[in-house]
Amino acid sequence: MTQPAQQSKPAILTVDDDPGVSRAVARDLRKRYGEKYRIIRAESGASAIDALKQMKLRGDAVAVILADYRMPAMSGIEFLEKAIDLYPMARRILLTAYADTDAAIEAINVVDLDHYLLKPWDPPEEKLYPVVDSLLDVWATSDFRPAEETKIIGHRWASRSSDMREFLARNQLAYRWYMSDEPEGQRLLSAAGLDGSRLPVVVCADGQCLVEPSDAELGTHLGLNTSPSEKFYDLVVVGGGPAGLGAAVYGASEGLRTALIERTATGGQAGQSSRIENYLGFPDGVSGSQLADRARRQATRFGAELITTKDVVALEVNGSARTVRFADGDSVDAHTVILATGVSYRRHPAAGIDDFSGRGVFYGSAVTEAPRCTDQDVYIVGGANSAGQAAMFLARGAKSVTIVVRAPSLEASMSYYLIQQIENNPRISVRTCSEVIGVSGDDHLESIVLRNNATETEETVDAGFLFLFIGAAPRTDWLDGVVVRDEHGFVVSGPDLTVDGQRPAGWNLDRQPHHLETSVPGIFAAGDVRSDSAKRVASAVGEGAMAVMLVHRYLTSS
The missing domain is CATH 3.50.50.60 (FAD/NAD(P)-binding domain)
Known part of the structure; x- marks a missing residue:
């Protein structure tokens, strides 16, 4: 996306009710970042929110927000919750005393906190600046324009309204929800010239109304990448869960032209988890959405192309190319494909x-x-x-x-x-x-x-x-007749394909299938979709990385 012209430098906002601390934070920030950023300080959550509203109206950008946890009238967490509505892309830091670290850890999930800092942070060169530097780098490589408000009007108990809210939330697209039978919802429908007989209705920031839009229509209009930019890639990853994201990160970082295709939103089932506490490197836990967001940013930074709202319906072998076909009739070709479609919850059998x-x-x-x-x-x-x-x-x-x-x-x-x-x-x-x-x-x-x-x-x-949250269905019917699957539909790979020393039918290479390779050379499986996989986030990420190593082995030997 094209960055709009800025009338002033981006802002770093700090809020602390202690004037001495407030001045000290602003002083340290100004010393390091004053040339490129405006340093704005406030001494209460209310005054900081007022400042953010004024900047929002002017179209100013806010890069980082630092808030003290203990403030009268409005705590740091309460302030950050309000600040997210105004500047969801701004990176967030909570300033805490040692006694408040439990609250800071809790805030990681409540306000998707990026970091918390213990006071005092002297020397800033060791404790403050490295944190702010890394967050500014993240902000600078993202679409950091002030988020334009998207409005959704729908019925509280409509299935499509629920699905749309989840789609937007999982793709981290800011929106505001209005019920169609409440005054504000009715006012918006009236302004749009609609009677509410067809819901949900999406009112975009540019004033355009979308009536009962599909995910693809909604994603395209709100700026998601919904179409491949090329027709041929070195590697196409199907599925954006932990295994797919891991494969995209490692594939792109290894120099492969990599595209990740995801039907709904990156993160998979793990992306819907409120808190994962046993994932290596996150001793205080991490939400699934946080983990998915960081992995997505990491993949794109290395050059992977992430494509959403594309439903893969077929996989074909055309000579040395592997063709991935979509429900809308489009397709892409690649030297190699990694299947990382994960699993879906099984439908509950109770009648009705x-x-x-x-x-x-x-x-x-x-x-x-x-x-x-x-x-x-x-x-x-x-x-x-x-x-x-x-x-x-x-x-x-x-x-x-x-x-x-x-x-x-x-x-x-x-x-x-x-x-x-x-x-x-x-x-x-x-x-x-x-x-x-x-x-x-x-x-x-x-x-x-x-x-x-x-x-x-x-x-x-x-x-x-x-x-x-029942069972795990791989949803791999679209692979029928292409790769070998077990009796439950999971993709069989590696040594499991060899039975009594016999390679799988149609296997035309002198070597045995690689560990994560399917019955078709150049097509690999990683994560929960693979037969007998561990069904854990860490193992899925590991398999995604391992599959890329095997992709390289395939490419260099074929």
């Missing part, structure tokens, strides 16, 4: 449950829907880590959270650290040996029917929200 999808029943989506669950009784179906992470996140605001599992305990499918957290959270309870067998409601979910398989009893409970 999909009638309430987006209207109280959600597959994943815990982070997106969490604000609506405040003071509500919430039910979660599933016993894996994704369900446990969602339970911990939703328990912050929900009245109660109940995890429903068929197994006699969580121990067989959930990490020990999550089980301990759940046991120590008074708002979370676990119903073992149980399953959901029915749902009911008018225009949205109002109750569910639970069956205890141990006692063979049924119970109807009030519930406005039901989150489903």
Whole structure:
């Protein structure tokens, strides 16, 4: 995107209610960054918000915001939550005392905090400047224009409205939501000359209205890259989860012309996680969206091309080329392909449950829907880590959270650290040996029917929200007849392709398939879509990197 002309230098804003500290922060910042940035200081959250609003109206850019945690009337976290609405691309730092580090860690998820600094930070050359330098580098390589406001008008309990909010949130596109039956929503519809019979409606910052847009239409209009820039690549990665992002980073950094194709949003199921605590290098945990955002920025910095809203429907072998075909009729060719499509949650078998999808029943989506669950009784179906992470996140605001599992305990499918957290959270309870067998409601979910398989009893409970994290379906039907898959649809690779010393049918090379290579030379599988994979974020990233190494081996030997 073209950067608009700036009337003034970008700003670094610092807010601290202690005048002495405020002046000291501004002094240190001005000393290092004063030539290229305006250093603006405020002594309260309210005055800082006023300053940001004025800069927003003028079209000024804000690069970094530093906020003190302990401020009267408005804490640093509360201030940053408001600041995000005005400048979502500004990098965020929380200034804390040692006693407040727990709050700072919590803020990593609440306001997508980039860093927290302990006071005092002397000497700034060692403790302040390296942090600010790195964040300025990130900001400078991103689209740092003040975010233009996109408005969505829809029905609260409409499935498409829910899907659209999740699409925008996962792609980190700022928007404001208005319900069609509330005054502001009606005012916007009236101004657009619409009667609200077709929803959702998107009012873009340029005033254009999109009625019931597809993800591709919405993404294109809001600036996502939705079409390949070339027809041929060295490497095409299909799927933007941890494995796909890992492959894109390593492929591009190794000099391969790399394109990553993602149907909805980068991050995959891991990108929907509220907090991943066992990922190497993040001792305080990291949200899935944070991890995906950093990986996405890293991949693009190395030159990978990330393409969203493209649905891959076919894979063909055309001589030495591998052709990836899309649902819209377009296609790209590549020397090699890495399949990293991950898995999707299985549909729940209870009769009528999909009638309430987006209207109280959600597959994943815990982070997106969490604000609506405040003071509500919430039910979660599933016993894996994704369900446990969602339970911990939703328990912050929900009245109660109940995890429903068929197994006699969580121990067989959930990490020990999550089980301990759940046991120590008074708002979370676990119903073992149980399953959901029915749902009911008018225009949205109002109750569910639970069956205890141990006692063979049924119970109807009030519930406005039901989150489903069940099973793992690879969704690889589009690969039928192209590569070998196991009985569950997962892609078979490497040594598993050789049976009784026999190579897979159609294999025409003298060598055995490489470890992550499929039954078609030059096509590799990484992450959860691969048969017998570990189904963990760290292993998926590792397989993505390993697949690139094997791509190089294939390219140099073919």
